[in-house]
Amino acid sequence: MKKKVTGNLSWVGYLDWELQKFHGDEFSVDSGSSQNSYLLEEEKTVLFDTVWTPHRDWFLQNLKKEIDLNKIDYIVMNHGEQDHSGTLPSLMEEIPDTPIYCTAQCVKSLEGQYGKKGWNFHVVKTGDTLDIGNGKKLTFIEMKMLHWPDSMATYISGDNVLISMDAFGQHYACEELFNDRADQDKLYFEALKYFANILGPFTRFVTPKIEEIKGMGLPIDYICPAHGVIWRDNTAQILDLYEKWADPDYKEDLVTICYDTMWDGTKKIAHAIAKEIYRQSPTTKVHLYNVAKKDKNDIMTDVWKSKAIAVGSPTCVNTVLTSVDAFLSFLKTLHLPHKKAAAFGCYGWSGESVGIIQKTLKDAGLDVINEEVKSYWNPDEDDFAKIPALVKDLLSDDKEDDMEVTQTPEGRKFVCKICGWVYEEAKGCPEQGIAPGTKWEDLPDTFHCQLCHAPKDQFEEVK
Numbered sequence: 001m002k003k004k005v006t007g008n009l010s011w012v013g014y015l016d017w018e019l020q021k022f023h024g025d026e027f028s029v030d031s032g033s034s035q036n037s038y039l040l041e042e043e044k045t046v047l048f049d050t051v052w053t054p055h056r057d058w059f060l061q062n063l064k065k066e067i068d069l070n071k072i073d074y075i076v077m078n079h080g081e082q083d084h085s086g087t088l089p090s091l092m093e094e095i096p097d098t099p100i101y102c103t104a105q106c107v108k109s110l111e112g113q114y115g116k117k118g119w120n121f122h123v124v125k126t127g128d129t130l131d132i133g134n135g136k137k138l139t140f141i142e143m144k145m146l147h148w149p150d151s152m153a154t155y156i157s158g159d160n161v162l163i164s165m166d167a168f169g170q171h172y173a174c175e176e177l178f179n180d181r182a183d184q185d186k187l188y189f190e191a192l193k194y195f196a197n198i199l200g201p202f203t204r205f206v207t208p209k210i211e212e213i214k215g216m217g218l219p220i221d222y223i224c225p226a227h228g229v230i231w232r233d234n235t236a237q238i239l240d241l242y243e244k245w246a247d248p249d250y251k252e253d254l255v256t257i258c259y260d261t262m263w264d265g266t267k268k269i270a271h272a273i274a275k276e277i278y279r280q281s282p283t284t285k286v287h288l289y290n291v292a293k294k295d296k297n298d299i300m301t302d303v304w305k306s307k308a309i310a311v312g313s314p315t316c317v318n319t320v321l322t323s324v325d326a327f328l329s330f331l332k333t334l335h336l337p338h339k340k341a342a343a344f345g346c347y348g349w350s351g352e353s354v355g356i357i358q359k360t361l362k363d364a365g366l367d368v369i370n371e372e373v374k375s376y377w378n379p380d381e382d383d384f385a386k387i388p389a390l391v392k393d394l395l396s397d398d399k400e401d402d403m404e405v406t407q408t409p410e411g412r413k414f415v416c417k418i419c420g421w422v423y424e425e426a427k428g429c430p431e432q433g434i435a436p437g438t439k440w441e442d443l444p445d446t447f448h449c450q451l452c453h454a455p456k457d458q459f460e461e462v463k
């Protein structure tokens, strides 16, 4: 059953109440989700996106109850990922000549996933328009890297609707469809969880894109994302939240402690740090998680908000526990707002874990303080005595106190034309084993964009 959004625009998506994992098993889903597809019936009829492959039969059957598929004049594919394109092959078997409007990158994505089917693609870029009759038109806005290179939004003039694709979405099944009808606490949590975990690697693109959209001077009464509720009550709130969450200085008065333990020594340090935070600053919230037991996406939602984090692991066969290793590996993929960080842990033989955590957190761009708690076998009085200084520095706003000030040499920068990621000679690319100071011409042939994997010839120098 379609649901009216506004005017002649309806929601025709799939409410995925049972979904528990997304992106394979990478993202935990606690509140269900939806794959939002929209149907616009003006002089021209437009279908925006489809739904995930497992729901294609349900989707097509329901769509056929609403409209003769042959009356669809245009299909707009704002994004090629399978949760939105999964039904497209079946749909195109029924209406094979229907024009598909999407970005050039989306054509690559769709053909890469489903093969070259000879579909009638119409490639669009930012500012291109499509007349749909009744005095209305669509305006296309590329949303590169929010969150894929092919992502796009579409604006419907007259209705003042922005169909925003994944941006501004949430994994939240809400039968009532609109933000003002949703559970507000759940909506806020799911919107931030989605932002931190899915858009987190790409937040540098968020604020410029929102400024660009605002600069287009388009009145926006509805923001219709690809997942979760439609924003119609105070649509500016989600734009403002995105700008706040993407701000490199975003932080709340929260410290998150993340650890795993073998024989409870590292756990004792974690608990002692939590207690000391409360002693020094009773108004500061403290969240403490064993990363082997708590969902990583929920932890990372708190990490995103935190003004500081402390990460602990015992040393086990010369490194950190695998749970902490996986957690840090995920953390490194994100473009976290500025925050302080500390490391702690126990050891019995060699004791590498604290150093490994500190290095990884530094590589992730966090301000790692010098204080640490590195306990031989089990924390004793001397170890616990180090915690007040560690907490004092974690809670301090002074960014310079204990940071290692590194002077990076000047160097050239090269930007990926596909996604905007920048290679800086001064920093190199440790993820690909490229040392700081490596000149562009000395990069190996295997070098690729760290974000979208585009090859070297897709880069140009930043002047």
Ligand code: FEO
Residues within 6 Å of the ligand: 079, 081, 082, 083, 084, 147, 148, 166, 226, 227
């Ligand atoms: Fe909801 Fe990027 O797919």
